[in-house]
Amino acid sequence: MLRQLALRDFVIVDQLDLSFEQGFTVLTGETGAGKSILIDALALALGERGDAGVVRAGAARAEISADFDAWALPLLQTWLVDNELDDEGNCLLRRVIDNNGRSRCFINGRAVSAQQLREAGEFLVDIHGQHAHQSLLKSATQREILDSYGNASELAAQVAQHYRHWQKLNDALLALQQDSGAIAAEREQLEWKTQDLNALQFDLVDWHALQDEHKRLANAVNLGAGIAFALDALSESESATLSQINVVAVKLLSLLEYDAGLQTAYDLIESAGVQLQEASHDLRRYADQMEADPARLYEIEQRIEQVLDVARKYRVKVETLPELLADVQQRYAELVQSEDSAALAAEVADAHAVWHAAAIKLSEIRQDTATKLADIVSTTMQQLALAGGQFAIALTVLEVGNMHGLEQIEFLVAPHAGISPKPLAKVASGGELSRISLALQTAISQVAGVPTLIFDEVDVGIGGGVAEIVGHLLKGLSSSRQILCITHLPQVAAQGEYHLQVSKVQHENQVVSHIHTLDAVARVDEIARMLGGVTITDTTRQHAREMLS
Template sequence: MLLSLTIRDFVIVDRLELEFEPGFGALTGETGAGKSILVDALSLALGERADTAVVRSGAARADISAEFSLAADSALSGWLAANDFPADGCLLRRVIDANGKSRAWINGTPATLAQLREIGERLCDIHGQHAHHALLRADAQRRLLDAHAGVEALARDVAKRHAAWRKLVAARAAAERDVAASARERELIEWQLKELSTLGFDALEWQETEAEQRRLAHAASLLEASSAALAALEEGELPVLPLLQQASSRLTELTAVDANLGEAAELFEGALIQLDEAVLALRRYRDKLELDPARLAELDARIDAVTQLSRKHRVPPEELPAVQARLQARLAELTLAADPALLAEREQEAETAYLAAAQELSAARKAAAERLSKAVTEAMQTLAMAGGRFEIALTPLAEGDAHGLEAVEFFVSTNAGQPLRPLAKVASGGELSRIGLALQVIASQSHVVETLIFDEVDVGIGGRVAEIVGRMLRRLGSSRQVLCVTHLPQVAACAHWQWSIAKENRAGQAASRVTVLDDAGRVEEIARMLGGVSITETTRQHAREMLGL
């Protein structure tokens, strides 16, 4: 569950450090006070995208941290360990700079936004203010059903298998259509591969060839330079090395007369040692160096062959192996394309694999659709839609698509005796809010996440229905942590705990303030929510009755 949320310089929040409790908590306050801002901040910590507008005016960056409890043996601990994050707790942090740069950490270790989003989906489920409007879209209806059935991973697998199958369908059709063109391309690639194979290019061998060619190409100059150096030192008519050796011996003798000469004599002697070693090294080098015009011509020819082929393929010589690999891969594709029967066989295998996964998905959807339809229909009886019905229709598709073998559509009848019609065509704003909330609450019960957040999803309801919604959330809060941003006193009164969010002026800037309410504070806040310019004792008494105080 969510333990704490720390927010710095986010929209109108300068600094907030919040500690959360288990059960059902209500976040209340006047419009514009910043209730939904807290949810938005948490969304960013869970991996949602952000822009610079979220950084508080005048601040360099927004900084948000969210800490969640974590059982040592939970699947989430395994995920953290598998992704090289410390598994001792769960602390998510997100920083958005004013220049647009965003950074993220998980347990103090840098993380990608995708990793933050992946772990966020395992920790918290957020239902936004307009979630019920999204239910009018077919894709949102399908995703909600799949989430309720727990088959999101299977649905993604079906989409991948469908893409693989359709790719092979297109490849077979192209092969049948472009047999002549494919044959010409295959012939060209085979010839190019033969050239590359004959060349036998190797990156290490290429480096050695270039080095040897440079050495042989300059062999005369290298031989002349090394011989001249040896002549000057030892082998010439006036070699300097014997003269230097005599001078060194004389200096060494004279150190007995004046010890101050010792440092110079030692340095002179050390220089002579270096020169002796230089003479030996030059002799070895000169003895190995040879003029070999035949070998030089051979190396020049090799370099010319490699250079010409690299120019033909418009790449540096070092990239010729990569060119060869790409051509081999393309030849394999063309070889397969040249055999429509083999393509048809693979196409059939891919279709069979797709159908097997899609049929498994269909079975899970059918069972989940029956459960969800029944549960929402029962909920409608208590949400001022007595006699109403809710049903999820699974309409078969002739060949299936990336989403499976059926189209998913929500149907509803809001009054007894009325026929079922698509949700988008029959539900009024208030009815849609109630049906959407029932769907979200019921679907959330099947999720494995411990924290559920509802951000003003109760818009459009009131009175007795609002109290029923509050009780639904309270029951859900008995097994999960549930947070609800609400303007309805009937919902807030059902919460196990309550916070009041208000906006105040600090140093000329608006800022949000959060107050943890005790029983007396809750009475005052519920009374305010009940309405009226001034709060009377009658209003307070009504609030106490709602709270059961």
């Protein structure tokens, strides 16, 4: 469950620290006070996309932290351990967005990607937005709802994956059958290119060694002259350095008899003489072994030119020639395999069989789930001023199937008794659609694995006694889930166990949003405001007390 939410410089919130309890919490406030800011902030903490627009005017960055108790979520605990993010049952999500748009994400104090925030959030929170009923008209949304309720979302994803694999192989088979001449020509070209590259016998290590040898042979004259100069200066001229070092060493050695303090200087000079002597010997050995080899130099230059010619031919860098050969060989192998139409046709058949088997299994689950979900939603509709209404889910068998399975899924509804169910988009008014959406969300939430459910003004278009029933439905969900609900209806707000009020005030030439936890007295005034508007009378207060009791 969500334990705490902290905001810093977010939109019109300067600083906010909220604690939450298990159960049913309602959030209310005047229109425009910023009730949905809380939901927007939590959505960012759960990995949704954000930009610099969420940073409060004049601030350097916005920060959102959401602290969750994860002890009762073994799947989340496993995910945290697998990603090296575990913290003994805690799950602290943090998001920082700078005023230049840069975003940083953290889980339990460790930097993560926005994708990892989203993955963690899927274990923690479901947010039902106030416009969820609009997406309910879309075929894709209806399919996702049915699969989610039947715990078949993973199987549906597998069906789509199998379908794409089957189609990829089938496209390859069709291409082979339709364009075998082009494939044969490409294969012939790849064969020639492979032979050409293999004949080069290029090795990157040998190439670097060859370049070093070329540099040495090409500069043999300069090397010889330089070595001769160094030897002359060190040991072979009349004023050779070694001779002068030895003279100095002998002189200092004679002076040691008078002052032992010269010992360090003597030791250093003697050591320098030894090292210079070794350097002189090493240079002489190098000079003895070094010799100009025009024939070898010519051979190396021919080899370098050969390699460069091949690299220029294929328009690649010399260093990438081995990669080019590997790519050519891989593509050649793919073409050889693809040209075997019988083998490829067998692969296509196998892939189709795998997809079809998974799709049949998905269809069976959908058939069973559609009946159960339709019954639950129909029952809930009776409580939401849709007496006699009926909800149904039609599964229309497709002739060949697709990546989503073997059937087209469509939600049907009869808002009143005496009419047959028809497609949702054709018969439901805005208010009816909102109530049907709430009935669906209630049904789905009962099987949801996440511990926290948030409803953002899903009661739009509802009023009177129906609103009170909506409040009862949400409160009923709170017996097994943590429920947060933003509402404008006093009938719903009165059902809450905890009540947060959102207000907007002017502070230092800026509008700032505040959220307060209401006590029993303040709740009466807030419910009275929601009932009576600007002027709160004793009558509206009394009505508010009756609702709360």
